[in-house]
Amino acid sequence: AADAPLYVVINKSADQQYFIDLQNAFVAKTEELGGTAKKFDAKLDPALGVSLIDDAISAGAKGIAITVPDQTIGPAIAKAAKDAGVVLIATDDSIVDEAGAPVPFVGFDGKDMGKKVGEAAGKLLTEAGWLNDSAKKVGVLSVEVQTLSVCNDRTDNEKEQIKLVGVTDDQIFSVPYTGETLSSQDAAGPIITAHPEITNWVVFGCNDEGVLGTLNALATAGAKPDDIIGVGLGAYEACKPWAAGQPSGWKASLFISGLDVGNTAAQVLHDAVVNGVVPPEKSFAPTSIVDPTNYKDLMDAISVGNCSK
Amino acid sequence: MITHVQTYDKNSLEKKGFLNRVINFIGTDNLTLFLAWIVLVFLISVVSTWFGLSGGSKFFTWQNLMNSLAQAVVIVGLLAVGETVVIVAGGLDISVGSVASCGSVVAASVLVGIGTVGSLHIFPTGNTLVAILAGMLAGMIAGLLNGLVVTKLHVNATIATLGALAAFAGIAFLLAPDGKPIGVVTQPGFTWLAQGRLLQNMSIPALNGSKWTGIPVLTVILVFVTIIMHIVMRYTDFGRAIYAIGGNATAARLAGINVSRVKIGMFMISGSIAGLAGVLLAARTTSGNPINGQNLELQAITAVYLGGASTSGGKGTIFGTFLAVIMVGTLNNGMNLLGFNTFAQKVALGLLLIAAVAISQFRQSQAEKARK
Amino acid sequence: MITHVQTYDKNSLEKKGFLNRVINFIGTDNLTLFLAWIVLVFLISVVSTWFGLSGGSKFFTWQNLMNSLAQAVVIVGLLAVGETVVIVAGGLDISVGSVASCGSVVAASVLVGIGTVGSLHIFPTGNTLVAILAGMLAGMIAGLLNGLVVTKLHVNATIATLGALAAFAGIAFLLAPDGKPIGVVTQPGFTWLAQGRLLQNMSIPALNGSKWTGIPVLTVILVFVTIIMHIVMRYTDFGRAIYAIGGNATAARLAGINVSRVKIGMFMISGSIAGLAGVLLAARTTSGNPINGQNLELQAITAVYLGGASTSGGKGTIFGTFLAVIMVGTLNNGMNLLGFNTFAQKVALGLLLIAAVAISQFRQSQAEKARK
């Protein structure tokens, strides 16, 4: 279809499983709707994010869905899209244009995700009753990519939420990492060592990889799964021990389906471009905290399949 | 043998035809690169369609050439030009990416002001020129530090700048108010650096139905800096000293060249240019973000080598680097147009670098064929 | 005059006091590094408390030394050991990180199986040894390719491996089923590589109240590989050839050394070790993730230079690299113990590298004080 409308999906780091799902779903949905699609990778580089918008426009895109490598580039890309008369929507990390007006948004706000994860961790912690048990000392490990504002949005909100259930600042320890499992694992080890007084741990972070690394480090330090509340963000690493029926520190994870976001984004763009529907300011894809008991029902088939890969 | 040498001589004198002039200007070393680039463009814009890939036809549109390609190459281009000076002198500056980060943050800070950092208060100046100079100054100071470490502490350049890479990256974040990006959208004068266009209303015909929208200010800056540095390297005693030091530092020292001073100067130049790149990053991303510029060093260094510089120093030209930057930019741009995925793009980029260098090696080895 | 030589040799023969033995073993070049490390440990474990920083006291606990430090250095350590060989030979292998990624994915694939990749079917073997060998083989092939590009296409090693860095990174993703990580939690035999402990029930007294939990398998592997490579570099003709080529390739060639073959061999070694590092990455992170290993090359290269290798080749020791790896590991470990944030850590790492090299430079310049 030569005259089929072209849509471009740009993600901040297209080599992470979540965005791989998102982009694949976006392409599939677009083609189902009779359009064509291209996938770009911003490699966590803000400047590249801007360049890719130009490339997308050059490629003749009618609509662009972007997960920005950094929210501050919003105005720059919003202007570029507007000047070229291309429909722009933000996925997962909301952005604003030069006037400060929000760009139509699909998915979940980073803050929103952090809130959900924090809440879940708080809930599990209260249920465990560790805070009231004088025999137990609770420590919270917040696994942070301190150089990425989109990650800080998440972890800041997670910390905010956990404090609502009675955790104090001096109980929260930051684990600085770079986004991959190994760096989180290496950083967490000594931090855990530095606090032998802690008997029970709560772990959350910027993504499942980060939480996984820290949980591995806790295991190495001899912490028992029962003394750990690990809440991930993504659920693609969390569900693996669940699927294998292995005891682990993973107690829950926020399942954010890249597939759903991809589908919805494609649909919204298509409606706007072909049917002239003004994109809704916010369209949320379903998101849910999953745990070993319910993940099979709440996650889609493909994601569940990956759990046993 | 004597005649033998004289003939060598004559040839080089006879070479005065127009074509030879052109080739001399491009430089025979750069010729391969230039041809390789032509081939690449042909592959993208024509051959791709034979394989039913859409998008290639969009390559030759003003929108693509001027808005995508011409802007995408600017940042790495600037870093690479500065890097060339250091590499020709037999050194290596791995810190350019982090220096750019610092420039980015500093420029944004003095522009919109960030209240108090430690003891010093930074109030908004709102002045683009001041911001640019501040960013370049930050880069120059970073370069000076590199230079002092290399010349006074006698730390090898590669190692010194490996250290600086980490150190300056950290400093960039420490400079920004608790590591957060500093937005500059409120400064049209500043963002004009990235969004402005020159010669907009020149009557240039549309290209494949995309009409002329002018030359990006960014691109003009890159070209300007490139030309300046080309002249510096080729016609000033500083430039010649760089080649001498890179070729044989002992010879340079014995000839009375103040090696230390030249090296410090060179790091300050590469630093200032990196600082400028950082400023433009801030303008382009509408934010003085400490991660601006991270991981750009390898791209810049790649371009310099692709441009024909020798890893052992003494060889390399600004113009070659410039060609290489355009080459890499074209590749990335083309693959996005054609919709290659990120993994395929990585493979292609790697193969391009190897292929291009292998070819020029082959050409040279033809000359020294006898040698084993 | 003959007596002249003999007397000198006598001296070196007489030098057999224990201290001299130790120093000879450490190597005078490595001595600075060793002392610097002692200082660093002192800063972390003692001085930090003077500034009211908690956590430093935990440095000397088995938990920290054996579980955190001893394991954190393994991956980069392996890469650095392989890298040393290449750098001593006057080359540079920037692709090690990506090669590790490939090793990681390949090992996980053959272990748990990933059904069909393109035309070939990969079924689970569940066999740890097969997985290890597969990962190393993948690395060796990658190294062979590097070697062929360098020797047959005459592409400079730095440039060739810069290209390979990008290419292999892409390939790692293309190898994994649509680029996604492959979990290996279900393979206790394999994860034992990372979680296993040796000499667990040896009766070693507790350290600061943390009791002995054995030596990690990972650490044993690193030490083993280090010793092997130390012997290869020091006592075999291959090792000699590496030093000779790094010192003066032409002279080596004219002395009958088959430079091409040695270079290919060296890249295959560095590749295999990187592959092994990848395998261990998969075991350690319990997932064969194509991102594993990315951006580790700079850390590995940093360690090699910090370990005293010369950027121009011909100088450097496996043992020096090993010390440097421990040094960097100690710094990161210590700063996490003390709760520094990312930014401060970057700055400190950079300064450490520069300081350490500057000091050893200073020591050497004392010797050659005469030289300007």
Add this chain to the structure above:
Amino acid sequence: MTYVTNSDLNQVSAKLSENQKPPGTLEIRNICKAFPNVIALKNVSLDIRPGEVLAFVGENGAGKSTLLKILNGDYQPDSGTISMDGQQLSFANPLEAHKAGVRVIYQEPEIIPGVDVAENIWVGELPKRFGFLDRKKLNEQVEKSLAEYGFSNVLPIHLMGDQLSAAQRQIVEIMRILKTGVKVLALDEPTSSLSDEEVDRLFTLVRKFRDDGIAIIYVSHRIKEILRLCDRVAILRDGELVAVRPAEELTDRDIVHLMVGRDLSDVFKRNPAMGAQEVLRVENLYSNWHQNINFHIQAGEVVGFAGLVGAGRTELAKVIFGDLKKNSGRVLIEGKEVSIRNANDAISKGIGLAPEDRKREGLILMRSVLENASMAIIKQLTRMHFVNRKKERSIAMDFIEKLNVRTPSLKQEVGKLSGGNQQKVVLARWLAAKPKLLILDEPTRGIDVGAKAEIYHLIDDLANQGLGIMFISSELPEILGLSDRIYVMQNGKITGELIGKEATEESILELAMADQMSDEKNTNPSTTPQEESPL
């Protein structure tokens, strides 16, 4: 600067007694310099007067180059002073030395590979217009001075530094000092890779400087040259000044005696014991450098290869050694045709090559004497790839002692040895390999008379032990003194073969420059250099 007119100088220099100091005398006082494990200079004191050429002679490692480097501000003395007309001359770096009018040519030419000859010569002092490099002026002034001193036909100014032969590199070094304001000039073995013809040109040049009232230090191992050129001779032994004498009072035997502390009986003792067996035969060999080369070398025979620089002898050696490609022709070892594709083949076929340029092709400067000496035999020293270090040490030590290499220990970095001792290490490597055919390309370049004599005897011994020796040299005396047969090359061809007696300097030069006799006339040393304008 204080110039003394030629006329009164000529009288002065004739009858100057040791303690007179005309203005502009360079006074060196109690210079000491030590390196790790070596004392290079011990309390050296002497005067160098304007308008005289003072020779420094001494064995390898005597400290000659070190003294020159101190003069040049490249090294700093541990103690002692250098002064002129009562004012201290202590240079922190070569630049200061240049400013004060002191210029030193180093023993090993330092060339910048990436830039052309013209820029190599004026590097650091490039001519400028409006602050920008003036290439036109640069090329003009270089072409002018090259023509002026008769080097223009051997040194095309557009050649890149890395295309230059050993000789061409040396000429560039020499041209570098032809600059104004020179008061003191020091040349460290400037002729070590020059052909006689070029040596003559250099000498006319040096004499002119002397007549301009410049103080000149001339370091060389070629005693004949010294007696030809120099007014006084200073002899160094193990870093100590043992004597300073007017040249006319000395014979070469005296100098040798003062240098090595003993007499050298018949330097060239060669008793041919040619074996019947033929080691090497080359038939109709063509290469990018050579046309129709035919020659053969018998076992036990020393075959000299003479020719001007650039005749292609080095390349011929490398073609035979398999390092350069031959286009056609046959190479036979002991009668059997062989194909040698690389040095490894060559060594396994029993050929050894000690290359012309030890720094660039011979040695691994940063590695130890031991490793350098054992490189060619490392295969024989290994079992299952493990080096037998005990055996290695004993073999290396054996040859290091045979050749009298001055080194604190086998562990010493070769780069820290003196020029001559470095050359000996290369020879040690190849002697250790015990080849059938040994190719020596300028084996005595930069080597002192004592060591030379030893090497000559060694060559003789080796030949007598049945080795065939291909002996490439630009020093006619040693070619004549040592060779059983001599091939003369010119411009890639063998222009003649001379057997024992019939070879004389004349007959060789005739064959070496057959088609240049014409343009030889006007650059003949004997003709007085009146057309040469003073700088």
